[in-house]
Structures are given as structure tokens and as C-alpha cells.
Amino acid sequence: MDTEKPSPPPRFPSFRNWLSLWGGVLAISALFAFILLFAIDSIARFNNPYLGVLTYIVAPGFLIMGLFFAALGAFLQHRRIVKHKPAPLIQLDLSRPHDRRVLGLVLAGSGGFLLITAIGSYYTYHFTESPVFCGDVCHTVMQPEMTTYQHSPHARVSCASCHIGPGATWFVRSKLSGTYQVYATIFNKYPRPIPTPVKNLRPAPETCERCHWPREFVGNLDRAYTYYLSDSNNPPFTLRMLLKVGGADPTRGPVGGIHWHMNVANRVEYIATDELRQKIPWVRLIDPQGVVTEYRTARFTNDISKYSIRVMDCMDCHNRPTHIFTPPDQAVFLAMRLGHIDAKLPYIQTNAVWALTRPYTNTTQGLRGIATLLSAQYPDTPQLTQAIAVVQNIYTNNFFPHMRANWRDYPNDIGHMIFPGCTRCHDNQHLTADKKQKIRFSECMMCHVILAQGSGEQLLQLNAEGHKFAHPGGELGPDDMCYECHTGGP
Numbered sequence: 358m359d360t361e362k363p364s365p366p367p368r369f370p371s372f373r374n375w376l377s378l379w380g381g382v383l384a385i386s387a388l389f390a391f392i393l394l395f396a397i398d399s400i401a402r403f404n405n406p407y408l409g410v411l412t413y414i415v416a417p418g419f420l421i422m423g424l425f426f427a428a429l430g431a432f433l434q435h436r437r438i439v440k441h442k443p444a445p446l447i448q449l450d451l452s453r454p455h456d457r458r459v460l461g462l463v464l465a466g467s468g469g470f471l472l473i474t475a476i477g478s479y480y481t482y483h484f485t486e487s488p489v490f491c492g493d494v495c496h497t498v499m500q501p502e503m504t505t506y507q508h509s510p511h512a513r514v515s516c517a518s519c520h521i522g523p524g525a526t527w528f529v530r531s532k533l534s535g536t537y538q539v540y541a542t543i544f545n546k547y548p549r550p551i552p553t554p555v556k557n558l559r560p561a562p563e564t565c566e567r568c569h570w571p572r573e574f575v576g577n578l579d580r581a582y583t584y585y586l587s588d589s590n591n592p593p594f595t596l597r598m599l600l601k602v603g604g605a606d607p608t609r610g611p612v613g614g615i616h617w618h619m620n621v622a623n624r625v626e627y628i629a630t631d632e633l634r635q636k637i638p639w640v641r642l643i644d645p646q647g648v649v650t651e652y653r654t655a656r657f658t659n660d661i662s663k664y665s666i667r668v669m670d671c672m673d674c675h676n677r678p679t680h681i682f683t684p685p686d687q688a689v690f691l692a693m694r695l696g697h698i699d700a701k702l703p704y705i706q707t708n709a710v711w712a713l714t715r716p717y718t719n720t721t722q723g724l725r726g727i728a729t730l731l732s733a734q735y736p737d738t739p740q741l742t743q744a745i746a747v748v749q750n751i752y753t754n755n756f757f758p759h760m761r762a763n764w765r766d767y768p769n770d771i772g773h774m775i776f777p778g779c780t781r782c783h784d785n786q787h788l789t790a791d792k793k794q795k796i797r798f799s800e801c802m803m804c805h806v807i808l809a810q811g812s813g814e815q816l817l818q819l820n821a822e823g824h825k826f827a828h829p830g831g832e833l834g835p836d837d838m839c840y841e842c843h844t845g846g847p
Contacts, residue, residue, distance in 0.1 A: 376429060377427045377429075377430030378430075379426060380424065380425065380428070380429070380430060383422060384422075384427060386419070387418075387419035387423055388416075388420055394416060498542050498547055498760070500759075501762040502680045505679070505681055505682055505754070505755070509678070510678070519565070519678075519679065520555070520559075522563050522564040527559055549760050549761045550766045551762070553676075553767060554634060554676060558672070560670060561670040562670060565672070565678075569671070571605075571606075571671075572604070573609065574604060574616050575604040575610030575611075576602055576610060577601055578599070578600040579598075579599055580597070580600055581597045582596045582598065584596075585689075585690055585693055585700065587704070587706065587707045589704055591705060593694075593812050595809075595811065595812060596810050597809040597810065597816060598806065599806040602614055604621070606622065613803065614803070615804050619671075623642065623643070623644055624642070624643040625641070626640070626641040626642075626669065627639060627640045627667055627673075628661060628665070633768055634676075636781070650794065651790065652789055652795070654787055655788070673770065674770050674778070675770075675771065676769065682767045683754075683755050683764065685710045686710050686845055688751045689706055689751070690706070692747050692751065699740040701740075702740060702744065709744070709748050710846060711730070711847045712727045712731055713727065714846045720753065722758075724749050727748050728749070731745050773839055773840060775845045779804070783796050783798045784796070784798050806822070807823050808824070810826070
């Protein structure tokens with residue numbers, strides 16, 4: 358008599374449960390996402406730190422989670438089997454139409470899930486490197502920085518490119534240092550305004566110089582700066598200057614000018630005694646031959662071993678390359694020069710700057726205050742509507758009362774008109790120990806030449822050797838500093 362052969366026992370019975378199946382699908386999807394992101398990371402032109410965290414932290418995290426649930430399901434199923442209380446095992450018989458349909462649905466669902474994983478990983482990568490992610494989603498407290506970033510020369514550069522740069526090490530350091538920032542944001546304990554400079558900012562040679570190569574920045578630049586004096590007819594005063602960008606690499610151009618300070622050949626070190634790096638009492642120069650020269654101010658007699666010595670790089674002059682809070686007078690000058698504010702309105706320069714700098718408590722009050730003050734000065738004036746709109750736009754782009762942030766809080770060290778800038782060192786006060794050498798303020802011709810100045814036909818009187826500066830307010834003394842009078846405000 359024929360007897361039916363017993364069916365072989367199922368393979369891996371402990372894994373034949375829905376929890377293990379779900380964990381397996383999650384693990385396979387995470388592995389697929391890892392391979393995809395790894396491929397993107399390998400072929401990308403520039404390293405993206407957020408791609409690194411997705412590839413090497415997030416994807417492996419989901420892989421481990423999937424494997425954990427698969428193992429947990431197997432453990433629970435094995436306990437049931439040992440106790441002789443087996444739960445129904447997942448059975449699959451392709452000879453049955455129902456099972457074939459189930460298999461098709463599972464394969465289609467898995468394929469769809471993998472497709473969604475791929476698309477989601479790709480778009481998540483792009484979103485996490487976007488300014489919206491940094492400025493709006495994660496860092497809503499950063500509204501001043503986000504607004505000024507959008508109007509800056511680097512508005513098309515991602516936040517991470519400058520603040521973190523390539524490589525997983527700096528990404529992890531950045532996120533670890535940001536742990537307290539997350540806590541401060543959640544519990545409203547963050548400082549107002551946000552302090553600068555960023556203490557853990559990566560050195561400029563590892564970020565800025567990936568696009569800006571100091572060796573290639575040589576030669577001169579022709580620039581014109583137009584100001585409007587505080588008279589009733591707002592007379593213009595223009596400085597046409599030749600900026601000697603220069604360089605420090607003798608193989609690409611003459612050594613000298615502004616970029617002589619770059620650490621291509623010369624190493625400049627300094628000590629700052631304040632948080633904003635505006636007070637620099639000690640400077641050390643190491644030239645290409647290795648000769649060391651130290652300069653100190655007379656009052657700085659302290660032991661330098663007690664201080665942190667910083668090596669000068671791009672960010673010590675270009676300290677506001679992106680988040681630029683334009684001083685109100687400079688913003689009004691530009692608007693008048695472009696014709697957005699009618700320069701024929703009497704004292705419009707003075708009144709516009711005055712309206713911008715009143716102590717408003719919030720943006721709404723500021724916009725109303727500007728309209729009220731200007732309307733009172735120019736009643737029944739057709740040009741006033743446009744002038745008010747332009748001045749209000751300047752306010753919303755540069756003043757943030759809720760964060761107590763404006764140009765006063767963020768010194769811009771390019772030049773030396775409104776903030777000390779160059780004169781932090783070039784002030785005639787930094788001397789060598791023997792008093793025979795000093796960092797001069799009067800050596801302006803080394804960095805720029807005044808080709809023409811004034812207005813009208815005066816600007817046609819070009820002088821290649823440079824005019825002596827004719828200060829509109831009268832003669833300046835040898836130790837007078839621009840920023841002592843020019844504050845950016847009224």
C-alpha cells in the first residue's frame with residue numbers, strides 16, 4: 358500500500374513570521390539606500406557632510422533596526438516552538454493562485470518601497486544641504502543670518518560648505534558643538550544677538566580656499582564709492598580708488614598690496630583681547646626667510662603665553678563674507694546713487710538714516726515709525742511714497758529687533774571707515790621692542806590709491822600716482838581714525 362511521503366520541515370522556521378519579514382524588508386531597504394548614497398558620495402564633485410551622515414549613520418541605523426526586528430521576531434517564534442505553541446508559519450505554495458497573488462503583491466510592494474527609499478534618500482540629501490534646511494527648518498532663530506545670507510555674494514553657496522566643509526570629522530564636531538544650541542533654542546535660552554565670530558569655525562584654507570585661491574588673487578581693482586554729505590541738497594562725494602589687491606606669491610605677480618597678509622608666504626599671528634577680535638595689541642610676523650618680528654602696543658605688557666595666538670587668514674579681514682548687515686548710511690547712499698531715493702529731497706540722506714536708527718521694539722513698529730517720521734518731514738511730496746518703501750526695505754533686510762541684531766553688533770573688518778578693520782593693527786601704535794619699527798597707518802598707498810575724488814569734473818582729474826585725500830569735513834590729523842566719527846548711523 359502506497360503511503361504519502363511526509364513533507365520536509367520548513368527551513369529557518371523561526372524567521373517565518375511577520376515581524377521578521379518586516380525587519381528583513383527594512384534591512385534590505387536600508388542596505389539599498391546605503392549603496393545608493395555611497396555611490397552618490399563617490400561620484401559627487403564636492404563632499405557633502407550631510408550626505409556623509411545619511412550614508413554612514415542614518416542608513417546603517419535603519420539597517421541595524423531591521424536586523425534587530427528580524428532577530429526579535431525569530432526569538433519570539435523560537436520560544437513558541439520550544440513551548441509547543443507554534444504560531445502559524447508563513448506558508449507559500451506557488452501552485453496555488455492565491456499564494457502567487459500574495460507573492461506578486463509582496464514583490465511589487467517591496468519594489469515600490471525600494472524605489473521610494475531611493476528617491477527619498479536622493480531628495481533628502483539635496484534638502485539637507487539647502488539653505489532652507491539650515492535657515493528655516495532647523496534654525497528659525499537664525500532669521501537675521503538667513504535674510505542677510507539671501508542678499509549676499511554667497512547666496513548660491515550652501516551653508517554647510519562654509520560652516521562645516523567636507524569630511525565626516527568636521528561634521529561630527531559641528532553637530533556635537535551644536536547640542537547646546539538645540540537645547541538653547543528649545544528652551545529660549547539663546548543669546549540675542551547671536552555672537553560672532555564662530556569659535557569652532559573651520560580654518561579658511563579648508564573652506565574658503567576650495568573656491569577662492571589666494572595665489573591667483575593678484576593685480577589691482579578699480580572701485581568707486583559714492584557718499585552724500587549732510588547738507589540740504591545732499592551733495593555727492595565720490596572716491597575713485599585703485600585697490601592694490603597684490604599677493605604674496607612671487608611666481609604670479611609682484612609681492613605686496615592687500616593680499617601680502619595672506620599666509621602664502623608671510624605668516625602673520627596675533628592676539629585679540631576681546632570676543633569680536635577688534636582689539637589686537639600684539640602682532641608677530643614671520644617672513645619667508647624665517648625672520649620673526651613682534652609688535653606690541655605700549656599698554657600691552659602681558660605674558661603672551663596666557664593668550665591664544667591666532668594665525669591670520671581670510672576671515673580676519675573678510676569676516677562678513679555672507680551675513681552682511683549693511684550700515685544704514687551705506688544702504689541709503691546706494692539707494693540714492695541708484696535713483697531709488699530721490700536725492701533732490703532736502704536732507705533726505707540725514708532723515709532716512711535717522712528714521713532707520715530709532716530704537717524700535719519690533720519690525721512692525723519700525724516700519725510704521727519710518728513711514729511716520731518721513732511723512733512728517735515731507736508732507737504732500739510725490740516722491741515720498743517710493744522713498745518710504747525703499748527705506749522700509751532697507752530696514753527689513755538689516756534690522757532685526759526681536760534678535761537685537763543690526764550693523765553695530767557685527768563689525769565688518771574690510772576697510773577702516775566705520776569699524777577699525779585695518780587699523781586694528783595699522784594704527785601707528787604697534788611698535789617693536791626697540792621702537793625702531795611700527796605698523797604704520799600712513800602707509801595707505803601700499804593698499805590703495807585715490808585716482809580721483811569729489812564730484813562732477815573733479816572726477817575727470819585722474820592721477821595715476823594718487824591724490825592726497827581731501828576730507829570733505831576738513832583736514833585730518835596723522836592719528837585720526839575714520840571710524841572715530843563715521844559710525845554708520847546719524
